[in-house]
Amino acid sequence: MNFVDCHEEKIHISGHIQDFGYMIGLDAESKTIKFFSQNIAQLFEMDQSFFGKSFAQEPDVFEPLLASVVLNNLDLDTIKDTDVFLDRIEINGKSYHFTIYRYGANVFLELEEVTEHFHQRSFVSKKYESIHNASDSRDIWNELLSSVFDAIDYDRVMLYRFLEDGSGKVIAEKVKNKVESFMHLHYPESDIPRQARELYLKKRKRIFSNVYSEPVPIISNTAEAVDLTYSSVRGMSPVHGQYLKNTGVASSFSTSIVIDNKLWGMVTCQNIEPKHIDLVNRIRAEVFTVIAANAYTSYKSRQMLADSIELERKIGALKSKLMAYDNLEDSLFGNVAEMQEYPAADGLAIIVGHHIRTSGEVPSDKNILKIVQYARENPLKNFYATNDFSNSQQGNLGNIENAAGVMFGFTDDKRNELLIWFRKEIDGQVLWAGNPAKKTESRIVNGKEQMMISPRKSFETYIEEIKGKAQPWKNKDIFAAKKVVATILETTYSQFRRVQELNEELKNLNEELDSFSYSISHDLGTPLTVMKLNAQLLEKSHHDHPEVRKRVSSILAEILGMENMMRGVLSLSRAKSSDIKIQELPTADIIAKVSSDTKLTLNENAEIMMGSLPNVMGDETMLTQVFLNIIGNAVKYSSKHESPKIEIEGKVDGNHVIYKIKDNGIGIPESAQAKMFKIFNRMENAKSFQGNGVGLSIVYRIMNRLGGKISYESRENEGTTFILTFKKP
Structure with a gap:
């Protein structure tokens, strides 16, 4: 009996679609039918004998598809995997959304019945504006949830954010009356395993209309599994279906929040009763989500810029203070209290050789030196930050008071000087949606018994007590610490190490400048004297022409000014060298x-x-x-x-x-x-x-x-x- 981890489930090749959709797959090269969903016979009179045929060979059967303006104008050889084309067609008196896209060697044609009429242009534009004009992250996400809630009318709409370890937390929520709130609850990483997160980054909206419906098999003329990564009608994992049933919901819909090409979070929607959302409203929800992601990115960029400007102002002041000292140790030790505040730490230790100077709440000198030894012996970490130093078993140091959070950086190549910022342990709780511990159960898959991760059967709030951790270092804390280290490298160590070399260069430069100034002033003396004599003769010879005398007097004044300036330059040079x-x-x-x-x-x-x-x-x-x-x-x-x-x-x-x-x-x-x-x-x-x-x-x-x-x-x-x-x- 094999054990299958939740990360190993191949959810992108489920072999099924959901019963609200229909699918036909074409070979991208020959344009002939390669696979189709078992329920396609509800729309077209076709069976497995159609494999290898093109639509043109059966015009009576596929007349609605052949009438599609979009399909007729597409060059299936040139469309890209990321391109999606939409149309609306009539089949047997009913309207269907018609989606066309290519993935690898297959062209996918998907159909689903139109279930709503849409006359809400003003509603949509107002929602776009409300999200775009939100002033901060909280307002952005609340406006997004409100917009999605109004568009799909589900019982629960949540904003789920992924954390660094793959787990997630509900950070915003909108629910109908009497529906249980999941606000602030955490979910373990296994709830949305790695391959699911990778799939959600590619296909950014997905719906599970009815978890109790039977999936529709895909019939293919090859043994090769059909990759449904980009399918809007893909059948969901049985494990996921059971998970939703255990939560007490019958329908699920979500859109991905992508920030900087990473899966930042999701808008996750649930309904107690089975409910399908029309494709148009699903697209609207996706567009709302994209607008919110862009608004959040813009807000964070503005916030980072403001933080960066303030930090640069502080760094400028710090540079001046560092340079006010004659040696490195005094420079660092004299500014220890100020540098503690840059990344908002509880304490800071500055180590130069075996000398330690501290500010705030820090470990004992003995424990600081243990951390210093670990830092100096680890060749890969010139900069390091953690909020869980005791549990990370770094150097087998165990639990050190006032050092639950540790961040350090070296200020020299020889690892002689370093700064260590500390944060104290904080007592906290994590509220989980059910006990996060993994449980397994036996399942029969393809005739074989396998042990698989079992979805939680209870989602009652489970409280986990957190010990030994500090408040996590934020990105701006890490950036500020690195900036301080870089500033020290720039304005202290490097400056002190080169001071004599620079003094020698400056001395030589000043001597050359003085020599040049003296030479220029001396060499210009003779021509100026000649100019002055000629101007004086010109002034005397035109004593009866007032206008000429006025202009010559102006020339003499300029010459006198130049003589005074040269005398000044000579005096300045002599003041340095005589x-x-x-x-x-x-x-x-x-x-x-x-x-x-x-x-x-x-x-x-x-x-x-x-x-x-x-x-x-x-x-x-x-x-x-x-x-x-x-x-x-x-x-x-x-x-x-x-x-x-x-x-x-x-x-x-x-x-x-x-x-x-x-x-x-x-x-x-x-x-x-x-x-x-x-x-x-x-x-x-x-x-x-x-x-x-x-x-x-x-x-x-x-x-x-x-x-x-x-x-x-x-x-x-x-x-x-x-x-x-x-x-x-």
């Missing part, structure tokens, strides 16, 4: 001289107030240039104020001397503050003042060479305070 002599300098004397000269050349009305001016360590030439630029800017940009005022004050702070130069000038707009020290940068509110945007770049470079720094505080139209930090003598 030799310096660091010594204690009398800062008060330098500031007094610079202030006096600046007032004389820029604005004699400016009031410059000086407080304490302690000495600093610096190079005399460079220090003079720093104060010349900063004080000069303060005087220049406050010159339009009715009472221009500049305050200069220094103070000793530990090992540093801090100077503040404050003015009441035009201030710096917030939009310009990020690029204040870039060369040739000029603010919009400074365009009416003379300048070339080089001065602050020179000061920035000089302060770096002197071992100090420059910063500022400013508000537009309220003035600016520059802060200079020097080394204390």
Whole structure:
């Protein structure tokens, strides 16, 4: 006696059709009759003597088929397996749906009587719109069920979603009064076995009109079984029929929900009494389902995009925080609490070598190191996630507190650093539609006794207690964790490993740039001098032509601007490369001289107030240039104020001397503050003042060479305070 698992039942070659349908099969090459359903004689006077004949050879018998416009215009040699063609024909005064399709070497002709009249165009279009316009997944599925419910009028319409292990759950439902609800119930994988799921992905709608009716055999002129994969009238499995009887229903209809070419779920409909659904309404239900699947896909895409945008925002902030540290370990350990939240975990452990830093609720260090050892010894899993770590027997670790859910990723090639996110165990229940345990029974199949899976006889709610599992990681959790790992690889480990190489490259590049800047500025000096002399001669020779003098004056102004710019570039280059002599300098004397000269050349009305001016360590030439630029800017940009005022004050702070130069000038707009020290940068509110945007770049470079720094505080139209930090003598 053989045992036949439910996965082994060949449901696609049942050898029967249901009694509401009729079938004729043609050989695709010869177009002659190859098989037919036993009940075909109810429509056409034919028997097995018709095997090998074409319809044209018996025109009187097949006159209704030969009159089909669709069949007459089809080239049966070129139609594809996925193509289906529909027509409506009259036979003996009755209307029949006529379906034509090809599968492999056979052309199938299927007939079923038209059972309804259809005058519901506005109803259909409104249902399409209601599904398409639903705002979220719950509304989408409820609108779908409502549409299918109204179209087929069955007692129970359910939305059944497949889970990762092949089992399923009812996530939405619509029932008539007094019909038992199956909402939230789970069904084991064996209820819809693997080959059934594969078939439902190909043939997306199927009906079992009457589970108590006798199936109609297919008569064939060959021993080869007829593959009914795409048949709308295929006879159902006896096991499936018994299953439906055990649930207390007599009719079943379903359409497949396909997302990303995978069987995501089904709309499953049941009726207590036998009931056939006309082909048109079955097609409508299928179209409703396709529209809902598309609407759900669109909704999930929008949701994923919003999640992705939010995650990218967080990742951008995380990058900045990671880069604020000088070494990898500090960088990771300093951000452990934040990284815990990205995949919504109960806890996070970061491991660098044998050092551990944790956040939230995590296992003990001893147990963390056990998981680390497992992770490092498993060569195939650079990233791993499970919500059932104790039951998966990973590394024979058993049940570890706070580690029912585990997700880890490595941040280096040598598996030295990794992040492990944890989720705690949650107590839960699964409500099953009957006891999911498999039971077998003996059946006689083709004269042989076989042990087969027996359908459940009771569907009374069975409660299974769930232990040792965590809340499953969602796709967005896994994506967020992988994004964090990738960000660490990008902004920390890789950066730290290459820092010296990059510094060397940057040094060489800056030296080349300085050399180029000096060369260009020096080489342009002579031609500009010649241009300036010629322009001055031209101006003198046309002293009696005002218009010419005006244009020449404009040229001279442009040449002067270029000379100032070149001097600025040369000064910037020298600030980086010229030799310096660091010594204690009398800062008060330098500031007094610079202030006096600046007032004389820029604005004699400016009031410059000086407080304490302690000495600093610096190079005399460079220090003079720093104060010349900063004080000069303060005087220049406050010159339009009715009472221009500049305050200069220094103070000793530990090992540093801090100077503040404050003015009441035009201030710096917030939009310009990020690029204040870039060369040739000029603010919009400074365009009416003379300048070339080089001065602050020179000061920035000089302060770096002197071992100090420059910063500022400013508000537009309220003035600016520059802060200079020097080394204390």
